[in-house]
Amino acid sequence: MSDETVDVLIIGAGAAGAAIAWSLAETRMRIVCLEQGGWMNPADYPSNRDDWEMQGLGPFGFSPNGRGRREDYPVNDDDSPIKISNFNAVGGSTILYAAHFPRLHPSDFRVRSLDGVADDWPIDYATLEPFYDLNAEMMGVAGLEGDPAYPPKKPTLPHVPLGKLGETLAGGFDALGWHWWPSDSAIATAEHAGRAPCINLGPCVTGCAQGAKGSTDVTYWPVAVRAGVEVRTHCRVREISVGPDGLVDGAIYIDAEGNERKQRAEIVIVACNGVGTPRLLLNSASAQFPDGLANRSGLVGKNLMFHPYALVTGWFPERLEGYKGPMGCSLICQEFYETDPARDFLRGYSFEMLRGQGPLQTALQGLGGKVGWGPGHHEAYDRIWDKSAGMVIICEDLPEQHNQVSLDPELTDADGIPAPKIDYCLSENSERMLEHAVARGREVLVASGAQETEAISPLPPAGWHLMGTARMGTDPAASVVDANCRSHDVKNLFIVDGSVFVTSGGVNPTNTIQALALYVADHIKQNLTNLFD
Amino acid sequence: MREADSELLVEILDTLIPPSEDGRMPGAGEIGLAAAVREQTQASADVIAAGLAAAEAGGFSSLDLAGRVALLRELEPSQPAFIATLLFPTFSEYYRHPQVLVGLGLEPRPPHPKGHELEAGNLEGLARVRARGKLYRDA
Numbered sequence: 001m002s003d004e005t006v007d008v009l010i011i012g013a014g015a016a017g018a019a020i021a022w023s024l025a026e027t028r029m030r031i032v033c034l035e036q037g038g039w040m041n042p043a044d045y046p047s048n049r050d051d052w053e054m055q056g057l058g059p060f061g062f063s064p065n066g067r068g069r070r071e072d073y074p075v076n077d078d079d080s081p082i083k084i085s086n087f088n089a090v091g092g093s094t095i096l097y098a099a100h101f102p103r104l105h106p107s108d109f110r111v112r113s114l115d116g117v118a119d120d121w122p123i124d125y126a127t128l129e130p131f132y133d134l135n136a137e138m139m140g141v142a143g144l145e146g147d148p149a150y151p152p153k154k155p156t157l158p159h160v161p162l163g164k165l166g167e168t169l170a171g172g173f174d175a176l177g178w179h180w181w182p183s184d185s186a187i188a189t190a191e192h193a194g195r196a197p198c199i200n201l202g203p204c205v206t207g208c209a210q211g212a213k214g215s216t217d218v219t220y221w222p223v224a225v226r227a228g229v230e231v232r233t234h235c236r237v238r239e240i241s242v243g244p245d246g247l248v249d250g251a252i253y254i255d256a257e258g259n260e261r262k263q264r265a266e267i268v269i270v271a272c273n274g275v276g277t278p279r280l281l282l283n284s285a286s287a288q289f290p291d292g293l294a295n296r297s298g299l300v301g302k303n304l305m306f307h308p309y310a311l312v313t314g315w316f317p318e319r320l321e322g323y324k325g326p327m328g329c330s331l332i333c334q335e336f337y338e339t340d341p342a343r344d345f346l347r348g349y350s351f352e353m354l355r356g357q358g359p360l361q362t363a364l365q366g367l368g369g370k371v372g373w374g375p376g377h378h379e380a381y382d383r384i385w386d387k388s389a390g391m392v393i394i395c396e397d398l399p400e401q402h403n404q405v406s407l408d409p410e411l412t413d414a415d416g417i418p419a420p421k422i423d424y425c426l427s428e429n430s431e432r433m434l435e436h437a438v439a440r441g442r443e444v445l446v447a448s449g450a451q452e453t454e455a456i457s458p459l460p461p462a463g464w465h466l467m468g469t470a471r472m473g474t475d476p477a478a479s480v481v482d483a484n485c486r487s488h489d490v491k492n493l494f495i496v497d498g499s500v501f502v503t504s505g506g507v508n509p510t511n512t513i514q515a516l517a518l519y520v521a522d523h524i525k526q527n528l529t530n531l532f533d
Numbered sequence: 534m535r536e537a538d539s540e541l542l543v544e545i546l547d548t549l550i551p552p553s554e555d556g557r558m559p560g561a562g563e564i565g566l567a568a569a570v571r572e573q574t575q576a577s578a579d580v581i582a583a584g585l586a587a588a589e590a591g592g593f594s595s596l597d598l599a600g601r602v603a604l605l606r607e608l609e610p611s612q613p614a615f616i617a618t619l620l621f622p623t624f625s626e627y628y629r630h631p632q633v634l635v636g637l638g639l640e641p642r643p644p645h646p647k648g649h650e651l652e653a654g655n656l657e658g659l660a661r662v663r664a665r666g667k668l669y670r671d672a
Contacts, residue, residue, distance in 0.1 A: 047644040050629055110672040124672065144656070149668045162654025174658040179668060181659065199648025209645040324649035338670050359637055360628040367620060373549040374602045378558050385637060 006030040009251060009265030011237050011280065013037075014092020015510050016496040016517040017271035018216035018224065019135065023521030025227035027528065032263060033229060034253055036236040037071035037089035040217055045207035052203060053360035060206040062096060062461055064088070071234070073413035073420075075275060077463070080424035082306045084275060084463040090231060091217035093273065094510065096205050097464070098328025099186040099213045100352055101141050102507035103132050103150065103515075107338060111398075111503045115339050115346050118398050121502045122474050122483035123519070125151070131515040131522070139214040139514070140192040143184040149334040157189045161200070165320040165389045166330035169353050172448025178335040183352065185329035186214030186510070193219070200325040202355065213326075235261075238417050239284040240268055240293055240493070247492045248293070254415045267492050267524070267531075271517070274304065274466025274498040278405040279420040281470065294470070294487040294495075299480050301406055303399035303468040304422070305504040308430045310457035311354075312441035313390035314450025320389050322356020330355065333391075336440065337506055345432040347396040349506045351441060356388045390445065392459070393437040395430055396506040399468050426458060434458060465509050470499035484523045485516065491532055496520050538585050542567045544594060545585075548601045549616070549623050558636040566626045573622035577614065584608065584615030 007029035010017045021033055046055030062085035064072035075084040087096045106125035111118040129151075135141075136156050143155030159182035162170065173180040187204070188195045189212075198212035211218050225231060234256035241262065243249040250264035270277050278301035284293035292300050333351035340348075356362075362385050363371060371380045408421040426434075434457045442453040473479025476488035485500050487493040496517040498509050505512070524531060547562035574581050591604045605616060627633055631641035640647075 045645075048646075049643050052643050053629065054625060105669050106672040107670040114670065114672060144659075146659075146663060148663060148666060151669065159653075161651040162656075163651040167652075167654045170654070170658050174661065177661070179662055179665070181662065182656070199646075200651045201644035201648050203644060210648070321649075321651070325651045334668065338668070359634065359639065360625055363624040363628040364621070367624060373616070373620060373623075374605075375551060375598065377550050378553040 003261060003263045005250070005264040005266065006032045007265070008032070008267045008269060009034065009263055010269045010271060011240075011251060012092065012271035012273070012276065012497070013090045013216070013221065013231055014271060014273065014497070015094050015216055016513050017092070017269070018220035019138070019514040019517040020269060020271065020496050020521045021229045022138070022220040022224040022227070023518050024524065025224050025229050027525055028228070031229045032265070033231045034235040034237055034251065034263065035090055035231060035233050036073075038233045039090045040095055040207060042207065042209050042211055045209040047201045047203050047206065047209045052206070053358045056203065056206045060096065062464070070414050073417070074411055076408045076411050076419060076421040080422040080463070081426060081458055081460060082308065082424060082463045083461050084422065084466070085461060086273060086275070086466070089217070090221060090233060091215040093464070094215040095207055095217070097215075097510060098205055099326070100328055100508040101139070101184045101186040101511045102332065102350070103153065103184070104505040104507060104512050105149070105337065106151065108503060108505040111347070117346055118503045119473065122472055128512070128515045128519060131518040132511060134518055135511060135514045139186040139219050140188045140195060141184055142187050142189040144182045147181040149179060149181065149337065155184060157192060159183070160185050160187055160189055160198070160326050160329045162330050163321055163325050165322045165355055166353060168316065168320060169389060169391075169444070169448050170331060172444040173333055175447040176444055178333055178444065180331050180333045183329045183332045184511075185326060187326055187329060188212045188214070198326065202323055202325060202327055202358065204326050204328060236413070236415055236417070237280060238415070240270070240280065241284075242286050242288050242293065242490070246288055246490065248490055267494065269494045269496055271497045274469050275405050275420050275422070277495055277497055277499040278469040279407065282407050283418055289489070294480055294489045294493055296489045297477055297480055299471060299478070301404050301469050302401045303471055304403040304405055304424055304466070305397040305399055305468040305501065306424065306463050307397055307465045307504060307506065308395040308426055308434055309459040309462035310393040310434050310438050310441070310455055311390060311459045312393065312438055312445060312453060312455045313388050314445030314448065315384060315452040316387045316389060316450055319386040320356055322386055322389055323358045325355055327355045328352065333444075336437065343436060345429045345436065347398065347429070347433070347506065349393050349395040349433055349437050351391045351393055351437075351444070353391050354389070356386055359385065362386070362388070389448070391441055393434070393441055394506050394508070395433045395437060397504045398427060398429060399471070399503065400427060405469050465498065465504070467498040467501035467504050467509060470495050471502050472500045473502065485520045494520055494524075538582070539567060541585050541589060541594060542571065544601070545588065545605070545619070546570065546623055548598065548605060549619060550627055551598060559632050561623050561627045564630050564632055566623065566630070569626045570619065570622045574618055577618045580614045580618050584612045587612050
């Protein structure tokens with residue numbers, strides 16, 4: 001069965017798909033977005049329930065393999081120390097993200113020129129800057145102006161409150177003379193564009209019941225849908241199809257009733273994330289593209305970058321009210337972000353402070369050794385309840401071709417479509433960076449008053465940021481898409497997710513992914529009359 | 534599960550998490566968690582049954598708290614999965630029970646819709662950070 005031809009087909013309704021759909025909507029083109037998940041109902045989010053902490057371990061967990069919802073596809077990540085985290089719904093992984101919203105630094109676009117490793121991006125910070133600004137308005141970014149770690153930028157909303165926990169940690173950074181700043185967060189700290197303000201629920205990463213967190217189902221999508229974009233949910237794309245002229249002519253998908261359909265389109269935009277996009281391109285092999293669609297370079301799926309994470313936790317003598325407030329967003333430290341020749345690694349990392357845990361998670365963490373059973377249980381629990389604070393460390397990951405996404409020869413999703421397989425290992429540079437960062441993390445926690453620290457490095461379930469597997473570049477032999485995120489091989493095919501990142505930086509990528517999507521939309525709009533010349 | 538086993542499980546839960554001496558925190562058995570724990574451990578019913586039988590054989594119910602703790606520790610080598618199987622559901626049910634949350638000084642409610650008040654925080658330290666000047670590299 002075939003649907004009528006639309007002007008633009010977007011595959012994936014997450015961070016980037018939403019942004020580009022919204023931007024293109026003003027052209028009045030007919031735009032359809034196919035999304036394998038559905039619309040979320042904020043009333044279903046765990047923070048409405050008494051068992052809210054348990055829900056994060058099950059149906060609202062980060063791992064698609066653990067959740068096992070029909071909307072999810074399995075990922076074979078057995079051969080990676082970092083496991084894939086994502087979510088499939090309108091809003092994509094922004095449903096579960098912490099909403100940390102830093103930008104890349106100017107130096108992140110010039111890694112080869114400045115540090116002699118990896119590659120430069122074909123665009124620079126100045127090119128993306130207006131789109132970062134536009135994205136801040138649309139997503140509602142809270143923060144504080146004047147951070148010397150960045151060129152001037154203006155958040156749209158007041159910063160997320162530090163609370164007692166944030167103040168305590170800031171004291172440690174002050175004692176050491178290190179940089180810190182209230183985090184840029186896609187959290188509406190005041191009413192913004194019809195969104196209710198944040199009321200410090202805490203568990204942002206199981207969905208925001210208040211609707212204050214900037215997930216794209218409550219930011220871009222409502223506006224895009226009102227402007228005429230059609231979002232077709234529970235529709236899983238099996239392959240992008242190619243016409244005899246070598247251009248893509250649409251996508252074959254399984255609809256909500258299990259029927260196979262074809263959506264024809266003049267332009268196809270892929271926004272399925274750094275794992276889903278190479279999976280789809282590799283699943284779209286054809287006579288014209290025997291190694292996968294848009295893969296004449298052989299680089300589709302290669303150069304997979306995560307951000308190697310570590311978690312450093314400190315135990316303090318007094319209560320910190322850490323269960324209150326956006327769990328991932330209080331302050332950021334970029335003291336060690338830029339390359340320093342005195343260190344034994346290149347590039348750098350960010351510290352992002354975490355709040356503490358709720359009572360149940362505290363108990364389950366205590367099961368690891370700090371809290372036993374029997375007499376003494378309550379005393380042991382009291383020593384850790386609401387007394388932990390810490391940080392995640394986000395290390396820049398350099399691109400390496402052997403880190404890759406391929407198709408698993410056996411594993412498939414519920415529709416029989418081959419699943420992705422991850423092969424990934426940490427580089428020596430990453431290991432040295434993690435070691436340095438963990439030591440500094442412990443140092444600042446002690447300076448903040450922690451009596452004991454512990455670290456997990458690398459942090460296994462931290463495959464949130466999926467980048468590099470369809471990289472940008474000017475050379476068709478060394479990249480998958482050009483400087484406008486258009487396939488070198490197929491001129492009506494665009495990619496607008498983390499796949500196109502040339503390097504990863506040391507910050508959360510969502511803001512940059514969306515700024516790129518807005519930049520690509522702008523390019524398409526500016527060149528509509530001669531886009532395929 | 535026999536009624537006697539149900540009563541024994543309650544006593545065991547009260548041993549794993551006994552009431553606090555100051556009366557602030559209840560025991561895990563006394564607040565009625567046994568049914569939920571049984572449900573969560575259905576897949577390991579054999580392990581639980583064997584552990585309960587061993588506890589009963591050791592006269593668990595007739596012992597005081599110290600004796601009960603000693604007996605459970607004695608059983609660990611021969612019933613290694615028994616306590617381990619019980620701990621996760623016991624902890625996870627206990628630390629969301631309204632009486633327990635009140636004992637911890639919390640309101641017994643989910644986070645939404647009331648939320649929490651949070652101080653904006655002291656930003657005085659940022660004057661020092663600002664004074665250092667630009668930290669990013671031009672590119």
